[in-house]
Amino acid sequence: MAEMTPQADTARLSALFRPENLLATMMLGGGIALHAVETYITATLMPSIVRDIGGLALFAWATTIYVIASVVGSIYVAVRPAGVTLNRCYVWGAALFGAGSLICALAPVMEIVLAGRAVQGLGAGLLVTLGYAFIRFVYPEALWSRASTLYAAVWGIATFVGPSIGGIFASGSAWREAFLILVPIALVMAWLAPRRLPSGEDRQAATPAPFVQIALLLASAMLVSFAGSVTAVWLRGTLAAAAVAAVTAMVLAERRASARLLPAGAVNLSSALARIYLIMLLMLVALASDIYIPYFLQELHGVAPLASGYLVALLALGWTAAAFLTAGLTGRRAIASIAAGTLLEAVSTGLLVFLLARHNPQGDIVVLAAATVAIFGMGFGVGMGWAHLVTLVLRLAPDDEKDKASAAIVTMQALGTAFGAALAGVVANSTGLLDPGGIAGNVSAAGWLYGLFALPGLAAFSLAISLLRQRN
The missing domain is CATH 1.20.1250.20 (MFS general substrate transporter like domains)
Structure with a gap:
């Protein structure tokens, strides 16, 4: 195992944008940017979507289902079959994000918007996870911290860009165009991935899928989302407690399971x-x-x-x-x-x-x-x-x-x-x-x-x- 103290890092942030790193930086940062900007665009657009096609009762689920699907996407990167390279995962992530955006753009009712958000979230989970997973394949170790800094900055930029874009398309049915403009961007990224990113394949055997831990993790996310949306105080408390119980059960299962969701030692506070x-x-x-x-x-x-x-x-x-x-x-x-x-x-x-x-x-x-x-x-x-x-x-x-x-x-x-x-x-x-x-x-x-x-x-x-x- 590596030492805990970070090694000396004298590389400059500008090194991420040198010719040999530029395209990879744009693609990896771009994948995170798609997720970050879309989060704020949708938050800005939801009132317009509800006014246009209804579905106020499902308002909160546009975020909930997106977050839960993104967790599934992130987990897939860790448990993907042997031989499935990271750049192939990137293709799927970008394609799913584009497909989900198209579904949202064409949706006649809120239920279809939610289906599109689920597909979007699955793709976003893949793209964001791959942004971190690719760091060690794309950059020398001296640039790992710089790349992490850049990706953190993407979220800050998205906070300003997302609402501004959403505001432009917030009138009438123009919200559909806000989803449509993401489709060609995602497709171009999917096309470039196998051509401009390394394969990133670093294992020969498949990792067994930790289905119990995944189910408990998703259940906890669902329960806590319900807890935030119900009105009865006793029910909020019950659902929140159940979510905590599900997380606790996931940690206990992770400690005993042969097929783990997290890396070794991640559930042991020592x-x-x-x-x-x-x-x-x-x-x-x-x-x-x-x-x-x-x-x-x-x-x-x-x-x-x-x-x-x-x-x-x-x-x-x-x-x-x-x-x-x-x-x-x-x-x-x-x-x-x-x-x-x-x-x-x-x-x-x-x-x-x-x-x-x-x-x-x-x-x-x-x-x-x-x-x-x-x-x-x-x-x-x-x-x-x-x-x-x-x-x-x-x-x-x-x-x-x-x-x-x-x-x-x-x-x-x-x-x-x-x-x-x-x-x-x-x-x-x-x-x-x-x-x-x-x-x-x-x-x-x-x-x-x-x-x-x-x-x-x-x-x-x-x-x-x-x-x-x-x-x-």
């Missing part, structure tokens, strides 16, 4: 790899509390909808800025950056208890400026550590399980986002958002939400400190 994955999960759970920031800005601080959307986008800008500023850190300094980032995220989230959870109808600029700094700090904290966490995963995973390790990164992203969003809904809806509602209810819900969601960041900080103390 392993550095397990703690790295858990830090990823906890950071994204805490970050998911951002889904309510625009709402509270509008309802409690009198901020206009468009302005609130761009204020929360500062979170992604913070992630991107931190990723670039800390990209050159190596060794213990890189791990210290992870620890500092988790603490910054926790503190910034906690500060919103005082800055966001208050009635400020006149939009006092001092309060809003401070809240803006805290929102930026949440993303900056994640950006300080994410690329280094990805690099550590790729280095720590056994050589014959690096595909599993890459897939698990995407799985942690999906689960962290899904669990965090659903739990945020449970907390907000149970602490005043619905009852009593109004200003008092919103203040109460915001206070509980950001107070509780600072805790995952603190837990991640504790785990990061244990990594910093670990001897190589």
Whole structure:
């Protein structure tokens, strides 16, 4: 197994765009960009889709089914049959993404949109996982951290680009064109994959599929998604508890199974790899509390909808800025950056208890400026550590399980986002958002939400400190 401390990395980010790396960088980053931009495009378009073809009751499932399908796609990369190369997976991922986009564009009813979103999500899961899996085949090791930094930056850029594109096509039935424009892009990427990407084939035998763990993982994602959408408090709590139970059962099954979903040691906290994955999960759970920031800005601080959307986008800008500023850190300094980032995220989230959870109808600029700094700090904290966490995963995973390790990164992203969003809904809806509602209810819900969601960041900080103390 590789050492935990990242090796010296003196390569510049610009090396990713040298002639020998340029096309691979565009394709791998482009696959992640398709997924990231589409996430924000669809979020912007959903109100228009519902107005045009109905299906309000299925509104939340457009995101839920996409996330669940992306988990399936990410898992396939790790358990694919022997002889199926990574570039062939890329072809399938791009083709499925294009096919799903076409189905959405032609859908006459919401149920068909959901079918298209499932196909899209499957392709997106493949593409994002392959972005990480291909790093070790496309670039020398000195560029692994730089590539991870670039991919993190893609998400920040998508936060601005996605809503802008969605807004252009948000009137009437023009939402269909927003899906259609993705089809030729995906097809070109599918055509280029076997011609411009290495095969990436690194094994001769098929990996047995861990069906029990996959079923439990998908069940947990479904349960937590239902928990975030139901109105009865007792039912929300029951579903959330069932989701936690499913994850616990998955971990127990993973420990005993011969066919594993995750790389060796990933479910044992004595392993550095397990703690790295858990830090990823906890950071994204805490970050998911951002889904309510625009709402509270509008309802409690009198901020206009468009302005609130761009204020929360500062979170992604913070992630991107931190990723670039800390990209050159190596060794213990890189791990210290992870620890500092988790603490910054926790503190910034906690500060919103005082800055966001208050009635400020006149939009006092001092309060809003401070809240803006805290929102930026949440993303900056994640950006300080994410690329280094990805690099550590790729280095720590056994050589014959690096595909599993890459897939698990995407799985942690999906689960962290899904669990965090659903739990945020449970907390907000149970602490005043619905009852009593109004200003008092919103203040109460915001206070509980950001107070509780600072805790995952603190837990991640504790785990990061244990990594910093670990001897190589």
